Amino acid sequence: MKHMRSFLTFPVRHYSKDVSEQTLSKSHQVISPLNFVLGKRIDAQGPSSFQLIAPATGKKLRNIATSNEQDINEAVLAARNSYRSWSKWTGFERGKVLKTAADLIRSKVDDLAYTEVLDTGKPIWEARYDILGCADTIEFYGGLAGGIKGDFMQLSGGSFAYTIREPLGVVGGIGAWNFPFQMAAWKSAPALACGNTMVFKPSQVTPLTAVMLGDIYQQAGLPGGCYNVVQGEGETGQILCSHPNIDKVTFTGSVPTGSRIMAACAKDIKHVTLELGGKSPFVVFSDADLDNAVKGAILANFSNQGQVCSNGTRVYVEESIAEKFLAKLIERVENMKIGDPYQEDTTIGATISPQQAAIVEDYINIGKKEGATVVYGGERVTPPGSNFAGGIYMRPCILVNCTDSMRVVKEEIFGPVMSLLTFKSEEEVIARANESEFGLAGGVFTRDLQRAHRFVAALEVGSIYVNNYNVYPVGVPFGGYKKSGIGRENGEDSLDYYSQIKSVYFEGGDVECPY
Numbered sequence: 001m002k003h004m005r006s007f008l009t010f011p012v013r014h015y016s017k018d019v020s021e022q023t024l025s026k027s028h029q030v031i032s033p034l035n036f037v038l039g040k041r042i043d044a045q046g047p048s049s050f051q052l053i054a055p056a057t058g059k060k061l062r063n064i065a066t067s068n069e070q071d072i073n074e075a076v077l078a079a080r081n082s083y084r085s086w087s088k089w090t091g092f093e094r095g096k097v098l099k100t101a102a103d104l105i106r107s108k109v110d111d112l113a114y115t116e117v118l119d120t121g122k123p124i125w126e127a128r129y130d131i132l133g134c135a136d137t138i139e140f141y142g143g144l145a146g147g148i149k150g151d152f153m154q155l156s157g158g159s160f161a162y163t164i165r166e167p168l169g170v171v172g173g174i175g176a177w178n179f180p181f182q183m184a185a186w187k188s189a190p191a192l193a194c195g196n197t198m199v200f201k202p203s204q205v206t207p208l209t210a211v212m213l214g215d216i217y218q219q220a221g222l223p224g225g226c227y228n229v230v231q232g233e234g235e236t237g238q239i240l241c242s243h244p245n246i247d248k249v250t251f252t253g254s255v256p257t258g259s260r261i262m263a264a265c266a267k268d269i270k271h272v273t274l275e276l277g278g279k280s281p282f283v284v285f286s287d288a289d290l291d292n293a294v295k296g297a298i299l300a301n302f303s304n305q306g307q308v309c310s311n312g313t314r315v316y317v318e319e320s321i322a323e324k325f326l327a328k329l330i331e332r333v334e335n336m337k338i339g340d341p342y343q344e345d346t347t348i349g350a351t352i353s354p355q356q357a358a359i360v361e362d363y364i365n366i367g368k369k370e371g372a373t374v375v376y377g378g379e380r381v382t383p384p385g386s387n388f389a390g391g392i393y394m395r396p397c398i399l400v401n402c403t404d405s406m407r408v409v410k411e412e413i414f415g416p417v418m419s420l421l422t423f424k425s426e427e428e429v430i431a432r433a434n435e436s437e438f439g440l441a442g443g444v445f446t447r448d449l450q451r452a453h454r455f456v457a458a459l460e461v462g463s464i465y466v467n468n469y470n471v472y473p474v475g476v477p478f479g480g481y482k483k484s485g486i487g488r489e490n491g492e493d494s495l496d497y498y499s500q501i502k503s504v505y506f507e508g509g510d511v512e513c514p515y
């Protein structure tokens, strides 16, 4: 998921220094300790560790010590102690810290973006958009913080009641690898705005920029201990979720892990927000502006190497225009430049890991066995230059002759694989679009306003795009229906998920007691 403004109109700021991966890999962001507790970078105690690999080149960057129970205890204790004072700051004061952090992010956008590329292999300009979008998000919650308030209710006989919106306490945040900085920002900003403190665990694959966010918060005036980072694998996440001093868990990742986290939280009745996977429908009617629909389909399938939870990978095209749509689609996809993610004109960077590439390739083979035809792409590409030989670069894949019952059409692949299907009527396509265990997003391209509204009303998903796709302007809530999750991020509504309401009743007269 991402805040895509216009890809083409945003002014691109070029980095002035040498940005070879070799230089980046020796930077402070990579070699310094990667846990962040009480406002300082510290090493986890281990003793086990995991490797950090740069997806673009496949080169090992370093070993990272796994945070064990004691590391997590220390981080949670730091967050708990800081909570006592941070929760007493006024919302306005907390907002000022967040707004300063947003400005600092903008001033460091290239540092952050290049580090994000090192971690993820995504194209540099995409990383820059992600980072700038996060600055907006943090500023947005900074603006809301001062207005977080309760309600007043006048009652009879001079009595009255009011509500106080209070923070939850210490929040455990767990992120996936596709938008690492964004996950840390989208979770920490509303949490901090409400007066909570946080311990965040990034994905083991992308540990770097969540710590940079810690440095930035610190510089912005956030008291040490309010935002902490622990590095580790799934087990570290599990210990964090089950920790008795964690009051809420906010998670982004797969459905199976989300389900395990919910079960772990159930034991202590912890609050949970889950941003999970999807298999979203993308529908093109014959009256649509075809060029825009093709652009939308590419945004819905191939940005970030197809590793986007909200991707509209079930592409339903009205039968009468299917051939024309496919021809235009291939013509445009053929122009995508695959390779060196540090180049400004690259549009497809590296797949995150060999494991993820294997999952994607397996699905393409499953699709073929089920009767789908690869009409374009799906194979690995070796970009020019020996540097990138160790990375995995995949040509976007378009599957045709698909049916709704195929696994490639039903299951989330999380890679650049589009399944093309056709339909004859609106009624039919709405029923087929809803035939999914997921409900994260959906899109429709049509010029018929009434049809668009009917579609919006009928689709069982958390976000619907009419004549666009995968745009996430700050302030617009994001989250899923069905198995795609619980809760909302990126909008004012998220404040509900990081706060609780205390109701206060004031008696204006004598106590009436029938006993």
Ligand code: NDP
Pocket: 001, 174, 175, 176, 177, 178, 179, 201, 202, 203, 204, 205, 232, 233, 234, 235, 236, 237, 238, 239, 241, 252, 253, 254, 255, 257, 258, 260, 261, 274, 275, 276, 277, 278, 308, 309, 310, 412, 414, 440, 480, 484, 485
């Ligand atoms: P995973 O569910 O595998 O992992 C997500 C995070 O959970 C990682 O930090 C992981 O740690 C951690 N984790 C793993 N096991 C546990 C556990 N038992 N308890 C606590 N934490 C655990 O997802 P991926 O990282 O592979 O991300 C891809 C998935 O994320 C896709 O399904 C995608 O749709 C979804 N996603 C959803 C988004 C949304 O907003 N709805 C946005 C982006 C992605 P580690 O990796 O270090 O082992």
